[in-house]
Amino acid sequence: MSLIPKEAVDQVLALADITEVVGDFVSLKKKGQNMWACCPFHHEKSPSFSVSPAKGIYKCFGCGKAGNSVQFIMDVEGTSFPEAIKYLAKKYSIEIPEEHPNPEYAKEQSERDSLFIVSDFANKHFQHNLHQHEQGGIGMSYLKQRGLSANTIKKFELGYSVDEWTDLTDTALKAGYQQKYLEATGLTIVKEDGKKYDRFRGRVMFPIHNVSGRVVGFGARTLKTNDKKSPKYLNSPESDIYHKSNVLYGLFQAKQALRMQDMCYMVEGYLDVLSLHQGGIENVVASSGTSLTEGQIKLIGRYTQNITVLYDGDAAGIKASLRGIDLILENGLNVDVVTFPEGEDPDSYIQKVGDTAFKAYIKEHAQDFISFKTSLYAAETKGSPVKKAEAIREIVASIAKVPDAIKRTVFFRSCSLIFDIDEQVLISEYNKMQLQERQQPQQQNLPEGIIPPPPAEIAPEKPVSDVDLLKRYEREIVRMLLNYPDRVLEDGLNTCQYMLEQLEDVEFRTPLYARLMELIKEKLCDGNLATVEDFINHPDQEIRTEATNLLSDPHELSHNWETHQIFVPSETDLLPYGAERAVLRLKWRNVELMIKGEMEKLRLVTDPQEQIQQLTFIRNLKTLHCQLGDMLGIVVNR
Structure with a gap:
């Protein structure tokens, strides 16, 4: 525990x-x-x-x-x-009392939690180095030179790894952290001969946070200008907590601004994010040098459906990134593009012109991605019909990624005007692409000459078993008890009192619902009604999950019904009727199962006297079954 x-x-x-x-x-x-x-x-x-x-x-x-x-x-x-x-x-600024780890607790800690803990330690160590270590002045000088303020450095938790082989590893091991977790996060590298050393040495450290603010990895920039062997930027390797394709640098700091502004600015590097954030453009994230992935797009899509990609003024880089942006269109997000003058990137340009002019530039130069791509290819294909045809196919392929039919129509019209080509030709090419995609075999990797197997036949639906039917009726009882325990039905009884009284002699056969019923009964015996919190905060995972399912309703009445003065009775309006029906249905199903069970027993009875007793009991059960059926309006064969 x-x-x-x-x-x-x-x-x-x-x-x-x-x-x-x-x-x-x-x-x-x-x-x-x-x-x-x-x-x-x-x-x-x-x-x-x-x-x-x-x-x-x-x-x-x-x-x-x-x-x-x-x-x-x-x-x-x-x-x-x-x-x-x-x-x-x-x-919520709640103080958790200091824990005293023991071997049992350490064993219970999951591997992922241990990786998070080690990463957090490393992050604090790097920050301490930047501000307290004698070598930290090297890193601080670089950050100040790049125009970063003390507030920005603190907010993004920037740090410095000193230029020593085992500084972090030795400090972590001395503090009681296990080497295997240092190695698993990529902070420590262990050679075949057992020698170990720090991955990051003599670098400014950019911690990479997940959406909830936990450090999952690091980006690191070397400050050595004469070392041609080491890469300028070095990132943490993939681990159980760090998957580059599912992380965006700066998202943790930007998520509130993304919602407020309903826009995400996408840049390439760490310093682009830091400079723009410092300049008041807080809704900015970076893919950290990786090609844009579907996982990253989904992350952005949680907060906004609008992305503006801020490209460096490098034509080759822009062309290389275009296919990644097709993914954004495919996921239904809106994409605008802004390019900067040649040789400039977002970081250098905002430092050059200032915050106000930078924001004005973005506003003036933003254009939708399809128009941008069309203009880009149109400029490159002048005088070459072959290149023009290839470019048109490329753009139609991008438009085909857009799931919204109206947006596709607008893009086709824009493309036809720029390329001076009939809009219907573009639409025909799109239809051809769609047809080819549908005709492609489902199994792309089959050996030549092997015909894919036909799709499996749809199996007929299995009849619902007696156990499943009983489970449905038990579930409905528990659902009503969780949602309306204190609603008064009749004779001063609330839902909980009424149902427990009516079902006093009924034993629930589904184990989970039997446990839930016991919890409800225990509360009532203590003179209290079970609350929502008793179930959704229960230590048993199965109870928590099922209670949440029973408390959730996928359907809500529109306010328009009220506006038009159309009265639609809610479940609470019909609760006395619904509770009575739920109880009767469960009893009716239970008696039906009892009859089947007693009929099975009858086959094994050989004594005539016992047979008569058994038949009498079954006849009484059938009479009760018919009575319950009559009350429910169910026709039962007598």
């Missing part, structure tokens, strides 16, 4: 606001009583991810992820319960 005291955990659970916690990772929009967004756990274009502020839960009706604030951090970060609690405690 975690060494975090229960009182601290309870305080975190009480203060953690689900809307604020989830809102740090996705852009939520209010619809009805709940907040909605595209799910951060799977790719989707229509929002199916719901957050209920009143109940303190989230639920994706697409992939099924569900839970409370702590579970969300565990899901989105892939971390343990203690680490999720610590994250929320830090967010």
